[in-house]
Amino acid sequence: MTIAARNVGWSAGGRMVLDGVTLEAAPGQVLGLIGPNGSGKSSLLRLLAGLRRVASGVVTLDGRNIDRCPRGALARRVAMVEQQAATEAPVTVLDVVRLGRVPHRGLFSSWNAPDGALVDQVLCHVGLHALRHRLWHTLSGGERQRAQIARALAQHPQELLLDEPTNHLDVQHQLEILALIRRLPVTTVVALHDLNLAAMFCDNLVLLQNGRVRTAGAPADVLTRQRLLEVFGVSAHLGISPHHGRLHIQFLPPQPR
């Protein structure tokens, strides 16, 4: 058992944003959240992280209501990378990644060698070790995103929640980061816009539309020609790639009207 949402509803600004959403991430697997802009992916991830309270239904961690988990314990288990992060503070990459150790350190315990070793390791994982002394505001968009991913990994979570972690990354880093996440023994829920990446790296997909789950299941079952047309309004050719053996989608340009 791990993180799950049962019949979850949430509204904001007087509008129902999520309605009756149920999902469960299998331990150690990568669960992809897909859906058009505004379909509720980020909102759902915030509920799963316990950053917002559900209006109805329940989010559970190991079967326990997440609202009842103490904040600190939650942060030692669940790490989140938001769609965007911004700061005014003159922090370096190293400062950012070290934030990941905050939940693990006592009030008076000082920084220790295992903390440092872990931070060094995750910096290498995301390819930022050479840039670790650079200031945040001098980083490129993709470097910032990798710094936040490294921070989340430094939290040493069992559940990792990623909101479009690859949208600023070049193609090499997109593949590397997602492959890394697949390799790690953590349960991951990841919102993705790139459906080919979703098909390549996710064990299961949940397709959201207007705040509801449209379908869920294995990538090849969720992503069909008909659904892509209905939900995203695009036509595409789908097939199993002879190169990597997973579903591959070729999008077709819109028909001129």
Place this chain on the structure above:
Amino acid sequence: MDPAARIGSRQAAGFNLIGVAAIVLLLGITVAVSVGEMSIPIGTSLQVMSNRLLGTGYEVGRIQDGIIWEYRLSRALFAAVLGAGLAVTGAVLQTLLRNPLAEPYVLGLSAGASSGAVAIAILGLGAGAISLSGGAFIGALLALAVVAALASASGGSAERVILAGIVVSQLFNAVTSYIVATAANAEQARGVMFWLLGNLSGVRWTDLALAAPVVLVACGMCLLHARALDAFAFGPDAAMALGIRIARVRAVLFGCTAAMVAVLVSITGTVGFIGLVVPHAARFLAGPGHARLLPATIMLGAILTVVADILSRILVPQQTLPIGVVTALFGAPAFAAILCRARRAS
């Protein structure tokens, strides 16, 4: 060097810096008790302080002893406490409100204190039962309550808190001006003006006995929350995701800093720029991590305010300027310099 040793040596360097700062502060206080209308040799000042604090038996004149002990030492120590309190408040509010322009009076405390003070001094509210400081304290808390209510009614985000502070400050400043303009005679107006500008001349041991414990406890609470403040770098949601109980941290830190500033402003009036400039300078010296930033801010604030107090007494011969004038005269160019350097660094 292995990482642990590197961190160890950095901590040692931090402690050394604090030690150096403490020595500079003591030197500053020694100079502060020596200068003034009647200047006293530094050696004599040291002897008086040693007699009084360490129980030694040096021969010193009674007048010199009296001046230093009754007037100047309490004032110098108060300046240090004032600077430490305002500076640490600025640093904490800049982080919590995620705004580099936040300063101790951003929550309306100074405007409220001014209204309270003039209500007592000019309108005679309280019929002599409440002192000017007492009125200022009540005014500060009143303004804070209005800001808090307004901010939470409008959603409670950092920007809303700042906007609420601006609105309430404008309102209370208008009340102050109204009272001064309609009810004060020239002498009263001048007296209030002097108080509004930030003034240490009336400070005695009783004031220090009131302010020092509050500032000490509040600074201690801020230091205890250093790591939580670090986690606010990317905003409240990110802090929450790192396990920080943000509502509690905010309540504790807003409460502590507000109590501290309310007490300080009620005794000395508004001393500007310390709370705005010192945290930026300290960030330059100690970096953004609050475990180093806050101690650096506290020490630097104390030192610079003691120096400002010295300047306020020697800049114009035979006359003491309000300390708020000195901090503004030097603080504004210092802030401009920091702004330009920050831009060159980025």
